[in-house]
Amino acid sequence: MTDIQSILDKEQYSVEDITTLLQLEGDNQKLLFKKSEETQLKYVGNKVFYRGLVEFSNVCAKNCYYCGIRKDNNNVERYNIEDKDIIEAAIFAWKNRYASMVIQGGERSDEHFINRIDHLIQQIKKETNGDLGITLSLGEQTLETYQKWYNSGAHRYLLRIESSNQNLYEQIHPKDQLHDYNQRIEALKSLRKAGYQVGTGVMVGLPGQTFEDLANDLLFMKEIDIDMCGMGPYIEHKDTPLFERRGELWPIKKRFSTTLNMIAMLRIIMKDINIAAATALQAIDPMGREKALKIGANVIMPNITPTFNRKNYQLYENKPCTDEGAEDCGNCLSMRIELANREIGLGEWGDSKHYFKRK
Ligand code: SAM
Ligand code: SF4
Numbered sequence: 001m002t003d004i005q006s007i008l009d010k011e012q013y014s015v016e017d018i019t020t021l022l023q024l025e026g027d028n029q030k031l032l033f034k035k036s037e038e039t040q041l042k043y044v045g046n047k048v049f050y051r052g053l054v055e056f057s058n059v060c061a062k063n064c065y066y067c068g069i070r071k072d073n074n075n076v077e078r079y080n081i082e083d084k085d086i087i088e089a090a091i092f093a094w095k096n097r098y099a100s101m102v103i104q105g106g107e108r109s110d111e112h113f114i115n116r117i118d119h120l121i122q123q124i125k126k127e128t129n130g131d132l133g134i135t136l137s138l139g140e141q142t143l144e145t146y147q148k149w150y151n152s153g154a155h156r157y158l159l160r161i162e163s164s165n166q167n168l169y170e171q172i173h174p175k176d177q178l179h180d181y182n183q184r185i186e187a188l189k190s191l192r193k194a195g196y197q198v199g200t201g202v203m204v205g206l207p208g209q210t211f212e213d214l215a216n217d218l219l220f221m222k223e224i225d226i227d228m229c230g231m232g233p234y235i236e237h238k239d240t241p242l243f244e245r246r247g248e249l250w251p252i253k254k255r256f257s258t259t260l261n262m263i264a265m266l267r268i269i270m271k272d273i274n275i276a277a278a279t280a281l282q283a284i285d286p287m288g289r290e291k292a293l294k295i296g297a298n299v300i301m302p303n304i305t306p307t308f309n310r311k312n313y314q315l316y317e318n319k320p321c322t323d324e325g326a327e328d329c330g331n332c333l334s335m336r337i338e339l340a341n342r343e344i345g346l347g348e349w350g351d352s353k354h355y356f357k358r359k
Contacts, residue, residue, distance in 0.1 A: 060106025
């Protein structure tokens, strides 16, 4: 135990140190969590911020090998929520003092789509007196598109790198222009240029992924100096090509526990960023997100997508809360957050402190 504490006490961690710490279990893991919780309370406090999540469409032009809504999965019924319903969800978030929402969906880059999103952002801003913060998660776009949406009022963007190991990235995506690793890195740079608070993240427990890969993912996030992070366990989906490699997967509990270690380590090395407790954690452990909030995460994304569409946004199997309305989700969440000894930052945007320090 002394050994682990002496690694944890270092000012700077090497890849080897992080690789060791990411594998902790039992009492040693508790030492890691103690340090990450202390860091969280000291640098970002005990508040948890809500982002109302609208998964507005599962229509996607891409074919990521891991994702249940990939273009070539014909077993999924495609939907596209109408603007008026998205705006209604935004007003729901605003009235319930969520202060912020996330618009997430499949990736598309046609002109109609770009203009539609632009119009939607402007409408939401107008309907909520400019009060509601807007985060986008709509994949790779050109700098021009990112800038257009930013100028209309979106101010945060989530684009996971999925894995910073180029070789692994290429194993989990088709080899074509649309799924190019360097293009994804360029997209992250464009987001920064356009002025967004930039969020990225990875999936934890992908087939072929090592602890060293994950350690390098954390160092990658530090190097590109992200403002926000959302990472979760990889969960296999039977209608995807990556399902063939399920024999190589870590047991689900290990993927879960390693995701918590990743969150804790990221909190320690990037003290004042925002870190989300991903929904995929809850798919594995009913208290998964609360556990993440205790050890470093400070953002949670209640699903406010109109219920009739939720069952068709299955990125992975057993996705939670697909039958509940937004209010059910809200009620059960506030109770869970109090259980985790955290306070809900209602009515506050809860921006990344890190972003404003850089400015
Ligand atoms: N299309 C956009 C994109 O890819 O950035 C946003 C939506 S996409 C569904 C959001 C995230 O879902 C991806 O970044 C990926 O990490 C995650 N995801 C997809 N399939 C998953 C799976 N099988 N297990 C866990 N997470 C998954
Ligand atoms: Fe489309 Fe995003 Fe799924 Fe890839 S991860 S297939 S871009 S929705």
